[in-house]
Amino acid sequence: MTVILRNLRDRIAQLEGFSPPRLARTCPTGWPAVDGVLPGGGLLQGALHEIHSPDPADGAAMGMACRLVGRFLAATPGATALWASCRCDLFAPGLKAARIDPDRLVGARCRNSDEVLLVIEESCKSNAIKFLYADIGEVDFSLSRRLQLAAAEAGTTLFLLRPARFEPAPSAAVTRWHAESRPGGWSLTLFRSRGGRVGHWPMSVNVGECR
């Protein structure tokens, strides 16, 4: 019975454009409490993830994306990451603190979100980019599914930084996060996780610790 159920789950996952959870590669985020909630003990690689930010002047979402990309880059020798945005504001010297080697980062300065999408899709097609994070505005469900399929096929881990909405539109992203600065630290909310539980974690100033 369990075998049948497991096979059915795998089949459904494949139909939806995911590799079966057992076979999928995950990479820990480095926050033990968060990794404990994520299926497979880490963030699914070759998948679409969304990080919502309450306000462009809040560095939490950007900091989280940089930190995860830096961590994954360090764990994947020879991989290259790409940053795409309509805002030409990435500060390369600041990436060092996030442990991203700027030499392993390609930047794409786009004029509009169509160009951002184009960069994402071309990067997935080329197989040259392992991690990609991009500023993007609204993404509807079918577009998010397209991106998720492209990411799964290419094995590229995509992070979309999106402005937070009161009621976020549905999305095919594997995980959806909300990162926000808090006095003396920041808070992280996982409000959607495919095949896993959601959670909320206030992050203290004490590096990487969860209160």
Next chain:
Amino acid sequence: MSVNVGVKGGDGYPIVAPKDAKAGRRIAAVWMRDFSINIAFKKGFFQRKSIAVLFRHEAGRDWIFAASAGAQAAGIAPGQAVADARSLYPGLAAHEADPARDRRALERLADWCGRYTPWVGVDETAGSGEAGLFLDVTGCAHLRGGESGFLAHFDRHLCHFNLDSRLSVAEAPGAAWAWARFRPPGSDPILTAGTAAAALGPLPVEALRVAVATAETLRRLGLRTIADLARLPRPAVAARFGATLLRRLDQALGRAPESIAPRRPPADYAVHRDFAEPLMVPAALPAALARLLPRLCRQLERDGRGARRLVFSLYRIDGSAASAAIGTSLPARDPVHLAKLFAPRLETLDPDPGIETLRLEAPETAPFAADQARLVAPASLDPTAPRTRDVALATLIDRLVNRLGANRVGTFVPEALHLPERQARFVPALAAAANAAAWPDAPAPLPLRLFPTPEPVEVQEPAACPEDPPLAFLWRHRRHRLAHAEGPDRRLGAWWQGERAARDYWAAEDKTGRRLWLFRDLATGRWHVHGVLAPAGMAGAS
């Protein structure tokens, strides 16, 4: 990227339909009477100003093919046997003629003439030892100060090449040809529109580009000038001499159209390779290209340029040609990268029945930024390094640059400057994995986002000490109350370059936990937000 494969005209260039004869064309003709001799002098076969001849070996004897001006003055003329000429002038210098070499020199000159106009044709009717070119200078001559300016410029260069030449400009190739060779001494080399018929009338019938035998027959019949011939009824001329003579007459007088086959504009960077044995198998093409590419890339490197477009042409033994072209959106000069781009194109090239010459040229080049060398250089120095990723990445960047535009895709390079906006340079290329110049360690917290221009804030509650960040300020229509701030991090502009900026930077956290990169302009005392930092404790976590 584009591929064009096609069979070209006899001399390797497409023949185009003649232009409208009434369109007011202006054709320049060049006549180089002593071309073969001039080339032989240039090649150093003879002493300067010597009495010299070129000969061809035929029917067991050496026949003079071309004679230098000095030899002609001594009574030596083409068509004589070298032995007979020696009896006239025992010290005669003689060398075997090489029409193929002369032809190559003429082709090179024709390529060179591409600086004036792309429409350059080789005169195929020039006699032995002579050479001629046609240039369609319609609408081009004004660039050189009109037709007389153009002729002066052209003549000066031909003199510089040690080529004895006579030039003319007329409405039709035939008229220009005749006027270059047979115009009376002292007359204007330029035949203005509508004057050709009157000017050419008194010229001898040889000026019509007809065979020597035809000209002799005409003379025997008392038809010495073009005007004599033009007066005859056309059907009679056609019946007696054939259609060719009438066509030549019409071409000279501008009544019949005549086209000039265009040449491609010469590429500044080109390499070629001739094969003693024709290349027959398609599988040999990649190897042949792999030998040409480094040579071309060295030429590009010498001038600090990279190729934007490359054309690989093959010339077959039957006189046909084919070519494949690639384009790069980044100036490129890595042979391996370029070979990869060519690889799928080579399959479209058919060597049959055999390739005599391969030519690789870069018709479009662009300055190759020094930063770009980092793109591929370290990888290409190390042949064992995995290169597939580099190429995939370079290809991706090529494609993205194509879609987004130059300077939109690239990588970040550290600069030894202190103003944040000058610390990182965005270079339109891809940095190598091993970067020599390391990023400096930051003594103070740095932002992840840096605004292209600092945004001034409205101070609502200044600090007790004006050097400290304001306790409350308005920025982006929002009030920020300071919780605490780290600083100052003093940064000075490149004063040695005349940059006077001096700023004190603070990593300021407001009461909501947002961290902003504030600075005070030391000259004005005003506060600005220049960037956004990650929340406290996040960036350093691992």
